[in-house]
Amino acid sequence: xxxxxxxxxxxxxxxxxxxxxxxxxxxxxxxxxxxxxxxxxxxxxxxxxxxxxxxxxxxxxxxxxxxxxxxxxxxxxxxxxxxxxxxxxxxxxxxxxxxxxxxxxxxxxxxxxxxxxxxxxxxxxxxxxxxxxxxxxxxxxxxxxxxxxxxxxxxxxxxxxxxxxxxxxxxxxxxxxxxxxxxxxxxxxxxxxxxxxxxxxxxxxxxxxxxxxxxxxxxxxxxxxxxxxxxxxxxxxxxxxxxxxxxxxxxxxxxxxxxxxxxxxxxxxxxxxxxxxxxxxxxxxxxxxxxxxxxxxxxxxxxxxxxxxxxxxxxxxxxxxxxxxxxxxxxxxxxxxxxxxxxxxxxxxxxxxxxxxxxxxxxxxxxxxxxxxxxxxxxxxxxxxxxxxxxxxxxxxxxxxxxxxxxxxxxxxxxxxxxxxxxxxxxxxxxxxxxxxxxxxxxxxxxxxxxxxxxxxxxxxxxxxxxxxxxxx
Ligand code: AMP
Ligand code: GLY
Numbered sequence: 001x002x003x004x005x006x007x008x009x010x011x012x013x014x015x016x017x018x019x020x021x022x023x024x025x026x027x028x029x030x031x032x033x034x035x036x037x038x039x040x041x042x043x044x045x046x047x048x049x050x051x052x053x054x055x056x057x058x059x060x061x062x063x064x065x066x067x068x069x070x071x072x073x074x075x076x077x078x079x080x081x082x083x084x085x086x087x088x089x090x091x092x093x094x095x096x097x098x099x100x101x102x103x104x105x106x107x108x109x110x111x112x113x114x115x116x117x118x119x120x121x122x123x124x125x126x127x128x129x130x131x132x133x134x135x136x137x138x139x140x141x142x143x144x145x146x147x148x149x150x151x152x153x154x155x156x157x158x159x160x161x162x163x164x165x166x167x168x169x170x171x172x173x174x175x176x177x178x179x180x181x182x183x184x185x186x187x188x189x190x191x192x193x194x195x196x197x198x199x200x201x202x203x204x205x206x207x208x209x210x211x212x213x214x215x216x217x218x219x220x221x222x223x224x225x226x227x228x229x230x231x232x233x234x235x236x237x238x239x240x241x242x243x244x245x246x247x248x249x250x251x252x253x254x255x256x257x258x259x260x261x262x263x264x265x266x267x268x269x270x271x272x273x274x275x276x277x278x279x280x281x282x283x284x285x286x287x288x289x290x291x292x293x294x295x296x297x298x299x300x301x302x303x304x305x306x307x308x309x310x311x312x313x314x315x316x317x318x319x320x321x322x323x324x325x326x327x328x329x330x331x332x333x334x335x336x337x338x339x340x341x342x343x344x345x346x347x348x349x350x351x352x353x354x355x356x357x358x359x360x361x362x363x364x365x366x367x368x369x370x371x372x373x374x375x376x377x378x379x380x381x382x383x384x385x386x387x388x389x390x391x392x393x394x395x396x397x398x399x400x401x402x403x404x405x406x407x408x409x410x411x412x413x414x415x416x417x418x419x420x421x422x423x424x425x426x427x428x429x430x431x432x433x434x435x436x437x438x439x440x441x442x443x444x445x446x447x448x449x450x451x452x453x454x455x456x457x458x459x460x461x462x463x464x465x466x467x468x469x470x471x472x473x
Contacts, residue, residue: 001349003028004046004066006086007077008056010036010376010417010434011334014341015075015348016043017415022349029069031062035425036416036433039409056081059089066095073098075352079155079331082306083109098352099306100330107296107304108330112153112191121295123288124324126193126313134178140192141170147195151327152177154186158265161327163195165257196324198315199275202336203323205289205310206351208360209303212293214281216343216367218271218336224262224393226466233259235381239390264393265431268375268467271339272367274442275314284312284323292328305355307332338415338434339374343367371445373468374436375453376417379427380462391460392430400427402458412437412452427458442468 001024005016013036016028020042030037031046031053038044046053048065056078066074074090076082076099085102100107107114112130119125126149131137141148150173152160160183162173170192177187206215225232234250237259245253253259276284293304309329314321333340345366354363379398380391389395398418402425408414413436418429433456437448446468453463 001025001072002069003349004062004069004071004074005030005033005077006056006062006074006081008032008034009077009334009429010415010431011332011337012077013037013039013043013415014338015077015332016040017413018341018344018348019075022347024347024349029065029071031065032056032058034416034428035419035421036414039414039416057084059084059086062086063089063093063095066090067093071095073349073352073356075099077331077334079105079108079329082330083155096353096356098355100304104296104302104304104306105330106302107292107308107328109155110153111151111327112189114328115191115193117296117300118292118325121291121299123291124322126196126324126326128191128193130189130191132189134174137174137178137190137192138171141167141174144170144194149193149195150174150177151191151193152183152187153189153191154183156183156186159183160186161263163263196313196315196326198313198324199321200326201273201276201284201312201314201323202269202333203276203284203289203310203312204332204336204340205285205308206355206360206365207293207304207306207308208355208358209293209297209305210358211360212285212289212308213360213363213365214285214289215307215365216271216340217273217276217281218269218333218339219273219275220266220333220336221268221464221467222263222266224264224267226464227261227471229464230254232380232462233261236262236390236394239381239388240394242388262393264378266333266335266376267378267464268373268434269333269335269339270374270442270468271336271343271372274470280314280321280323283321284310288312288323288325304330306330309333309336335374335376335434338436339372340367342372342413342436342438343370370438370440371442372436372438373442373445373449374415374434375449375463375467376434377432377453377456377458377461377463379430379432380460382460391462396430397460398427398429400459401425402427402432402456404456405433408435408452408455411455412448432458432461
């Protein structure tokens with residue numbers, strides 16, 4: 001069988017790697033993929049008429065490739081092509097595709113809609129209200145005392161969420177989203193939530209529309225810097241403000257809460273999530289996942305097929321941990337997938353076919369008992385031709401030469417997030433590559449990931465040192 005994975009980053013390469021482990025699969029293509037899509041046996045970056053596919057949004061090119069190569073199954077990673085209707089289009093063209101149809105992507109594409117839906121079906125969520133009027137939104141935030149979260153309604157590439165400590169910060173967030181239109185039309189409406197405190201879990205489930213089963217979980221490390229990485233924070237803020245700060249200045253400003261440790265798409269992940277046991281997994285399935293899939297069909301008449309990834313906060317209430325949903329995603333997590341999928345024992349091809357054919361009930365979705373620690377190397381602060389740039393998640397240099405990938409690959413799994421290979425390997429993005437250590441102990445997996453990442457070098461390379469440690473994040 002021939003499989004096509006649609007994704008540009010590390011998650012796509014992890015999905016392709018999972019497919020390649022199936023005896024039924026002869027070849028796996030990744031579109032657009034990256035130079036790291038060729039790291040695994042049977043896996044290749046897709047080429048159409050001698051060129052790589054231009055983007056995850058290039059649905060015509062993807063369909064053309066699938067037809068030319070006689071692809072038996074397409075698996076779609078990111079939300080953007082899903083919400084553009086890539087699964088509907090592939091089906092119209094007679095190509096099997098595992099993933100939700102366009103109408104089902106509303107669960108992720110509208111945070112206001114998702115909150116209203118979950119409130120209606122009694123899935124636990126933070127206290128919230130939706131607004132399309134700036135003044136009413138500003139009035140509402142004044143009623144909060146313990147932190148406020150302001151979210152743009154639509155897709156904003158993971159950047160439309162402001163977790164605020166004070167009313168002033170929240171007022172500012174409302175202005176940025178609704179008045180300055182930082183995220184365009186995605187900010188025409190906003191949802192404002194009480195800020196929750198607890199244990200955050202990247203939880204995933206897989207559904208064929210009728211049956212839904214757990215699909216593994218991870219702890220996702222989202223802050224850009226370790227909380228004691230004063231030098232990293234200093235270089236980042238010098239890069240942003242173009243003003244000089246000493247490490248002492250930064251230490252003081254950070255302690256006073258005047259410097260934010262920026263949120264990212266993820267700097268690393270650990271799977272399984274150290275705080276999630278069987279009982280909590282069952283609770284999340286019963287209280288969150290099953291009602292969402294079941295009522296989505298019953299009340300809204302929409303079927304959810306594919307990977308459902310609710311971001312959960314486990315909140316302690318009367319001595320019990322309650323899973324409350326911070327947001328729903330209609331795809332797998334990144335870099336959670338990189339930490340989770342090396343542990344998948346179930347045949348990925350059979351699983352995907354069961355999702356398409358409504359036969360998930362017959363499949364055992366199983367992960368092994370190992371731990372995986374995934375550490376992302378990102379493009380950090382660097383001085384170059386255009387002066388000093390602060391680095392990911394802000395402005396960063398690309399096209400930097402990378403050394404040591406081949407050596408590293410012999411000892412750990414490398415899922416590339418953003419690399420090319422014009423001659424040698426080069427960086428192409430903020431997240432560059434993810435090194436995954438796998439072992440029967442968490443400490444062993446951590447050691448392996450960190451020993452191996454040290455073999456890789458590129459100008460500006462930066463990574464967190466605390467992935468896999470129990471640190472607040
Ligand atoms: P989202 O993109 O909605 O997952 O939000 C990004 C991050 O913001 C989440 O991973 C959480 O860490 C945080 N967040 C979102 N909503 C809340 C909330 N109501 N309370 C606390 N943290 C939140
Ligand atoms: N790591 C966050 C996400 O995949 O949305």
